[in-house]
Amino acid sequence: MANQNRILTSLKASTLVEVLIAMVIITFSINLVLVISLKITHSSSNFTRLKAYEIAKEVLNSSIQEQAYFDEVLFRNKFKINKHTNIKEHLIEINIDVFNNEKRKIAHIQRVIVPNE
DSSP: OOHHHHHHOOOOOOOOHHHHHHHHHHHHHHHHHHHHHHHHHHHHHHHHHHHHHHHHHHHHHHHHHHHHSOOOEEEETTTTEEEEEEEEEEEEEEEEEEETTTOOOEEEEEEEEOOOO
């Protein structure tokens, strides 16, 4: 019994104010970590879309320069690129869709051109 009294008297209880301040600090720290992690994941998504759009523009420009007006499927940098062309009278419509690994469309470019005859 004397041992228990000695242990109980040596422990100091925290006041309500100290507990509230500790909770505020912990909550702020957790929120800060969440905000930073969300910013990082969001920026990587934007980078992927930007890279996919650049690849689509590259495929479009090379198709126009080489006059390769036909449908094809390409694979570049973990992206699947579907190029679809419609030729109607004196116009050529080129549609380029870029898909990621999960087969989700992340970029689309459409261009209508008049070929030189």
